[in-house]
Amino acid sequence: MNLTIRGSGVAAMSCAHLLGRAGIAADLVPVHRPSVPAVMLSDPALALLRDVLALPDLFADKPRIDRRIVAWGGAEALSLPHGAVVVSEADLDAALALPSAAIARADMTLHTAAPFPAGTLRRFGARTAGTAAVTLRFPEDRSACWIEAVREGWLFLIPAGEGDAAWLLGIGASIERLVALSRHVAARLDQVNIASAQFEVCPRILTSLQGEDWLACGTAAIAFDPICGDGTAQALREAVLAAAVITAWRDGGDPAALRTHYESMLIATMRRHLRLCADFYRSGGTGPWWDAQMASLADGFDWCTARLATLPEPRYQLQDFRLVERETVI
Numbered sequence: 264m265n266l267t268i269r270g271s272g273v274a275a276m277s278c279a280h281l282l283g284r285a286g287i288a289a290d291l292v293p294v295h296r297p298s299v300p301a302v303m304l305s306d307p308a309l310a311l312l313r314d315v316l317a318l319p320d321l322f323a324d325k326p327r328i329d330r331r332i333v334a335w336g337g338a339e340a341l342s343l344p345h346g347a348v349v350v351s352e353a354d355l356d357a358a359l360a361l362p363s364a365a366i367a368r369a370d371m372t373l374h375t376a377a378p379f380p381a382g383t384l385r386r387f388g389a390r391t392a393g394t395a396a397v398t399l400r401f402p403e404d405r406s407a408c409w410i411e412a413v414r415e416g417w418l419f420l421i422p423a424g425e426g427d428a429a430w431l432l433g434i435g436a437s438i439e440r441l442v443a444l445s446r447h448v449a450a451r452l453d454q455v456n457i458a459s460a461q462f463e464v465c466p467r468i469l470t471s472l473q474g475e476d477w478l479a480c481g482t483a484a485i486a487f488d489p490i491c492g493d494g495t496a497q498a499l500r501e502a503v504l505a506a507a508v509i510t511a512w513r514d515g516g517d518p519a520a521l522r523t524h525y526e527s528m529l530i531a532t533m534r535r536h537l538r539l540c541a542d543f544y545r546s547g548g549t550g551p552w553w554d555a556q557m558a559s560l561a562d563g564f565d566w567c568t569a570r571l572a573t574l575p576e577p578r579y580q581l582q583d584f585r586l587v588e589r590e591t592v593i
Contacts, residue, residue, distance in 0.1 A: 382471030
């Protein structure tokens with residue numbers, strides 16, 4: 264089997280690595296994507312990435328985050344242990360880089376960027392975010408990330424891995440407004456530079472994730488709210504599932520059953536994410552903004568539930584990066 268992969272993000276390149284190990288050639292078609300200032304990889308996400316790339320020491324030299332400090336629902340700040348590394352997008356791209364295979368004809372295409380062959384993007388809410396480069400006031404915050412809920416949204420502060428430089432993410436109102444409402448994060452900042460343009464952060468999913476000769480993958484096809492963290496880990500898990508489906512397809516599996524399994528797993532993943540989001544937004548604050556988030560999450564949960572009701576029970580299970588029939592799992 265030969266494959267075309269449209270896209271150049273974590274999902275696209277991770278899938279290409281896994282398929283290469285399975286002997287499936289991929290023609291890589293890069294698609295421009297918006298850049299991000301920094302990526303925080305939790306220890307589980309880093310472990311998965313190391314497994315995907317077969318690089319056990321990947322990013323061992325990068326700055327680490329050892330604490331997550333949360334001020335939520337009007338409560339005082341609570342410090343919790345947290346394990347993560349901060350890397351630049353360039354570092355991540357370099358680790359994932361692969362040469363494109365020269366193939367005469369592709370048997371199928373993995374789309375990780377728009378436009379997609381079918382479906383529309385279903386959004387659950389209208390949350391937006393902006394980023395701003397900031398300077399940390401206290402040296403101890405170089406190894407901590409901060410999360411704070413305020414009346415009109417929430418803030419996420421992450422070190423940039425270079426001295427006192429950091430990035431501030433604001434969800435809801437403008438960053439300037441959220442900082443003005445902040446009791447905790449604002450006190451940690453020496454300087455807030457001009458915020459960037461806002462971008463979309465509400466959960467969203469493509470209404471069609473597969474077709475006769477294609478699959479959709481990555482954050483362009485299914486994206487999570489950053490409130491739960493680790494969007495990179497989700498992109499990696501999608502890549503693992505997509506590669507396993509494609510490999511099983513190549514090995515003689517039932518294409519229709521494999522595609523249906525893929526779609527149902529991603530919809531179920533979105534439903535779990537929405538339930539988790541609801542727990543956070545329910546306890547984050549009160550007022551019109553928080554109420555609107557809860558309503559959109561409930562709408563999304565109902566939509567996913569209705570879709571899953573039309574799909575069969577999962578027929579396969581992942582085992583060491585491969586799909587096996589459930590009745591054969593040991």
